[in-house]
Amino acid sequence: xxxxxxxxxxxxxxxxxxxxxxxxxxxxxxxxxxxxxxxxxxxxxxxxxxxxxxxxxxxxxxxxxxxxxxxxxxxxxxxxxxxxxxxxxxxxxxxxxxxxxxxxxxxxxxxxxxxxxxxxxxxxxxxxxxxxxxxxxxxxxxxxxxxxxxxxxxxxxxxxxxxxxxxxxxxxxxxxxxxxxxxxxxxxxxxxxxxxxxxxxxxxxxxxxxxxxxxxxxxxxxxxxxxxxxxxxxxxxxxxxxxxxxxxxxxxxxxxxxxxxxxxxxxxxxxxxxxxxxxxxxxxxxxxxxxxxxxxxxxxxxxxxxxxxxxxxxxxxxxxxxxxxxxxxxxxxxxxxxx
Ligand SMILES: Nc1nc2c(ncn2[C@@H]2O[C@H](COP(=O)(O)OP(=O)(O)OP(=O)(O)O)[C@@H](O)[C@H]2O)c(=O)[nH]1
Ligand SMILES: [Mg+2]
Numbered sequence: 001x002x003x004x005x006x007x008x009x010x011x012x013x014x015x016x017x018x019x020x021x022x023x024x025x026x027x028x029x030x031x032x033x034x035x036x037x038x039x040x041x042x043x044x045x046x047x048x049x050x051x052x053x054x055x056x057x058x059x060x061x062x063x064x065x066x067x068x069x070x071x072x073x074x075x076x077x078x079x080x081x082x083x084x085x086x087x088x089x090x091x092x093x094x095x096x097x098x099x100x101x102x103x104x105x106x107x108x109x110x111x112x113x114x115x116x117x118x119x120x121x122x123x124x125x126x127x128x129x130x131x132x133x134x135x136x137x138x139x140x141x142x143x144x145x146x147x148x149x150x151x152x153x154x155x156x157x158x159x160x161x162x163x164x165x166x167x168x169x170x171x172x173x174x175x176x177x178x179x180x181x182x183x184x185x186x187x188x189x190x191x192x193x194x195x196x197x198x199x200x201x202x203x204x205x206x207x208x209x210x211x212x213x214x215x216x217x218x219x220x221x222x223x224x225x226x227x228x229x230x231x232x233x234x235x236x237x238x239x240x241x242x243x244x245x246x247x248x249x250x251x252x253x254x255x256x257x258x259x260x261x262x263x264x265x266x267x268x269x270x271x272x273x274x275x276x277x278x279x280x281x282x283x284x285x286x287x288x289x290x291x292x293x294x295x296x297x298x299x300x301x302x303x304x305x306x307x308x309x310x311x312x313x314x315x316x317x318x319x320x321x322x323x324x325x326x327x328x329x330x331x332x333x334x335x336x337x338x339x
Pocket of ligand 2: 178219
């Protein structure tokens with residue numbers, strides 16, 4: 001990694017110097033604007049071993065680039081670039097994604113980084129919140145300790161509060177106490193947790209549920225890298241028609257989360273719920289999952305308490321999470337819809 005410092009009168013001039021001397025792959029690590037009008041300073045970095053691809057080895061065109069007919073994206077960086085690149089670096093967003101999102105943001109006609117980012121997310125990512133009354137059972141799956149059972153309890157509580165009848169089933173007869181933990185929450189809702197020890201039990205339990213209320217299914221933690229655990233999960237997923245929803249904790253390494261999520265996506269995950277947003281500050285995985293795997297963002301959990309902290313993602317809330325100062329706003333405030 002080679003670092004260089006640039007000083008210029010304006011941000012645009014400094015960015016031009018960076019691009020001229022370090023090339024388009026340079027990443028802005030930090031920007032500083034003198035409060036006393038002494039110009040701006042940029043710290044830029046580039047991987048030393050980055051060599052241009054040999055002729056004929058260029059990757060095919062990225063389908064997520066703007067389609068033909070959309071306005072051309074200005075090549076020259078502008079003032080908002082520094083802010084976005086700095087935010088992406090903080091969140092550990094993979095380099096290629098940082099650069100692509102920043103470039104796309106230049107086509108948005110506003111100087112405000114937040115609005116730019118929200119507009120880019122709107123175009124690039126899919127948002128699919130879990131419905132209050134799903135038509136097929138929601139099957140929560142994910143790695144151990146991801147927050148599946150708390151999410152099941154939150155979905156159940158939300159539905160009961162809205163006046164719906166619910167059925168909650170757990171396939172987690174694997175872990176000691178797995179049934180009791182969720183059972184305690186479901187009892188508080190005056191309901192009985194249904195246990196499914198085998199895929200046949202699950203299919204029968206789903207067939208017995210009432211047709212006019214949501215059905216929520218919890219599953220044991222699955223290590224995505226363990227073939228036996230994957231096969232066990234697959235047998236339950238195939239027992240009857242379900243909507244498999246991945247549950248992933250925020251604050252983990254973006255690449256690690258994307259690799260694990262890609263395995264769950266192959267097993268059928270249709271979208272993901274992110275948990276523990278309150279207990280993390282770096283949200284790079286919230287971008288790598290929709291970008292690398294194309295998984296839509298559903299909802300976010302930001303409290304261990306079942307009656308609190310469950311909100312749908314939107315382009316604006318996701319943008320707020322990326323540009324926020326974590327020390328200032330409580331996390332739930334980022335999910336209000338006004339700008
Ligand atoms: N702070 C915070 N804690 C959470 C959140 N969601 C879950 N937790 C906590 O994370 C821990 C694991 O949550 P569970 O719901 O038991 O996770 P799980 O995926 O069901 O775990 P396994 O069934 O063991 O795989 C518990 O201590 C929860 O209280 C959240 O949004 N915020
Ligand atoms: Mg659990």
